[in-house]
Amino acid sequence: MSRSLCALILVLLAASCGGGSKIPPRDLDNACSIAKQRPDYIKAFKKTERKWGVPVHVQMATIYQESRYRAEARTPHKYVLGVLPMGRQSSAYGYSQALDGTWKEYKKETGRSSAKRDRIRDASDFVGWYMTISRDRNGISLGDARNQYLAYHEGHTGFARGSYNSKSWLLRTADNVAARADMYRRQIASCPRRF
Numbered sequence: 001m002s003r004s005l006c007a008l009i010l011v012l013l014a015a016s017c018g019g020g021s022k023i024p025p026r027d028l029d030n031a032c033s034i035a036k037q038r039p040d041y042i043k044a045f046k047k048t049e050r051k052w053g054v055p056v057h058v059q060m061a062t063i064y065q066e067s068r069y070r071a072e073a074r075t076p077h078k079y080v081l082g083v084l085p086m087g088r089q090s091s092a093y094g095y096s097q098a099l100d101g102t103w104k105e106y107k108k109e110t111g112r113s114s115a116k117r118d119r120i121r122d123a124s125d126f127v128g129w130y131m132t133i134s135r136d137r138n139g140i141s142l143g144d145a146r147n148q149y150l151a152y153h154e155g156h157t158g159f160a161r162g163s164y165n166s167k168s169w170l171l172r173t174a175d176n177v178a179a180r181a182d183m184y185r186r187q188i189a190s191c192p193r194r195f
Contacts, residue, residue, distance in 0.1 A: 022071035024068055024069040028064060028069060030187060031188050032187055032193075034060070035188075035193070040120060041069075041120050044124040049128075051125070051128060052131065054127060054148075055142065055143050055185070056184075057184035057188060058142065058143060061180040061181035061184055062127055062148070062181075063123065063127065064177075066096055067095050069095065070095070071119075071120070072094065074093055093117045093118070094117025094118045095119075096127050098117055098123070103115075103117060106126050106130070130152060131151075134148055134151040134159070138151055138159050145177050146175060146177060149174045149177040150164045150171075150174050153170060153173075154170075
């Protein structure tokens with residue numbers, strides 16, 4: 001076998017195993033560990049913070065809640081009679097769990113036609129875009145992880161109507177997002193290598 005053919009086979013084999021950054025980082029309770037393992041994540045979060053104003057720790061807590069940093073996260077299947085699969089619970093996909101329609105709107109409004117939900121830089125930018133709209137429409141501070149998450153989950157109109165008030169599980173989840181954001185904020189401030 002020729003050297004170039006061997007090299008091509010090795011490259012293709014490595015590429016087929018690739019996607020290392022699509023595997024969630026270990027120790028998701030440690031922002032410094034996430035930063036060390038996935039510097040591309042932090043680069044994306046910082047770029048989004050500069051562009052949209054959404055703090056890194058708020059983005060991190062939201063993406064943690066939505067996908068646990070799984071690039072190809074999807075909602076569970078629905079079943080008829082408990083056994084026949086009938087599709088997924090929603091079209092939510094990727095790091096940010098953006099719905100098909102909202103993702104389409106994001107791509108159109110931002111001009112990012114090649115954006116993909118399973119790329120961290122695009123998912124991060126989406127979170128920034130969405131939360132900026134939440135600030136503009138509903139007056140939610142970009143640093144308010146709890147209310148930003150409620151608007152993220154319920155949609156801008158749902159948040160304005162207060163639809164989350166009848167969902168005690170969602171209010172607990174939003175409190176958890178806020179607590180995680182605060183934990184990440186404190187950790188980021190003390191990371192050995194600055195963000």
